[in-house]
Amino acid sequence: MIDKDRMPASVAIIMDGNGRWAAKRKLPRVMGHNAGMNALVEIVRHSSNIGIRHLTVYAFSTENWKRSSEEINGIFSLLVKFVDSKLEELDREHVRVRILGDYRKLPEKSVGRLERMMERTENNTGLQFNICLNYGARDEIRRAAAEIADLASRGEIRGEDVTEELLAAHLYTGKEAVPDPALLIRTSGEMRLSNFLLWQAAYSEMVFTDVLWPDFTPRELERCIEEYQHRDRRFGGR
Ligand code: IPE
Ligand code: IPE
Numbered sequence: 001m002i003d004k005d006r007m008p009a010s011v012a013i014i015m016d017g018n019g020r021w022a023a024k025r026k027l028p029r030v031m032g033h034n035a036g037m038n039a040l041v042e043i044v045r046h047s048s049n050i051g052i053r054h055l056t057v058y059a060f061s062t063e064n065w066k067r068s069s070e071e072i073n074g075i076f077s078l079l080v081k082f083v084d085s086k087l088e089e090l091d092r093e094h095v096r097v098r099i100l101g102d103y104r105k106l107p108e109k110s111v112g113r114l115e116r117m118m119e120r121t122e123n124n125t126g127l128q129f130n131i132c133l134n135y136g137a138r139d140e141i142r143r144a145a146a147e148i149a150d151l152a153s154r155g156e157i158r159g160e161d162v163t164e165e166l167l168a169a170h171l172y173t174g175k176e177a178v179p180d181p182a183l184l185i186r187t188s189g190e191m192r193l194s195n196f197l198l199w200q201a202a203y204s205e206m207v208f209t210d211v212l213w214p215d216f217t218p219r220e221l222e223r224c225i226e227e228y229q230h231r232d233r234r235f236g237g238r
């Protein structure tokens with residue numbers, strides 16, 4: 001059983017394994033992404049119910065452009081379908097959706113839906129659901145450095161003013177007030193970060209599960225939280 005008094009306030013998930021899920025069933029990869037989207041809907045609902053405050057999911061990385069245009073366009077069409085079919089419910093459940101990453105590089109139609117979803121849920125006070133799209137942690141840190149360099153060149157700050165807090169405030173997560181994830185989950189058995197939240201995950205507890213993302217259920221999320229609750233978080237102390 002999970003301890004409701006010791007919930008991780010901020011949870012991040014690398015939703016991996018959609019392609020392998022489809023391959024196992026001899027289906028096209030896009031069908032795996034479609035199944036993954038259905039799994040995500042259940043996880044958002046459950047996260048909201050069990051009192052997680054921030055759910056941050058990795059949906060499309062800056063490296064995922066290397067995939068076939070068929071797969072990429074399939075993913076972006078699913079985003080449109082997601083907004084068209086789920087925005088009402090998300091709003092009703094008081095979910096606030098934010099997009100992290102350079103999402104404006106996506107096709108116009110997807111960008112329009114994403115902006116509609118953010119505007120519509122802007123003032124909601126329930127779960128903050130952060131979707132990372134065209135997100136890469138190195139790109140995020142590079143952008144923060146560039147913004148800070150501009151401040152310095154205008155004479156607004158000096159090197160000594162560049163604190164960890166200042167840098168963090170210039171990350172996508174800082175702008176959207178997302179706390180560092182207490183728990184970071186990756187599905188599908190891969191044990192790497194793949195350019196996700198490199199700065200923010202400095203002290204995250206990581207849980208890796210072999211379950212492929214489309215098979216990830218609310219029960220499996222609770223199992224990951226249980227594992228997190230058994231960890232001893234020391235933050236370098238003793
Ligand atoms: C994760 O599933 C979703 C995205 C990266 C968009 P994958 O598509 O990476 O699935 P596998 O790793 O090939 O099984
Ligand atoms: C990470 O998964 C990106 C997302 C889940 C969106 P990948 O499948 O792209 O990562 P690698 O290539 O296995 O490292």
Ligand code: MG
Pocket residue numbers: 016017018
């Ligand atoms: Mg993968």
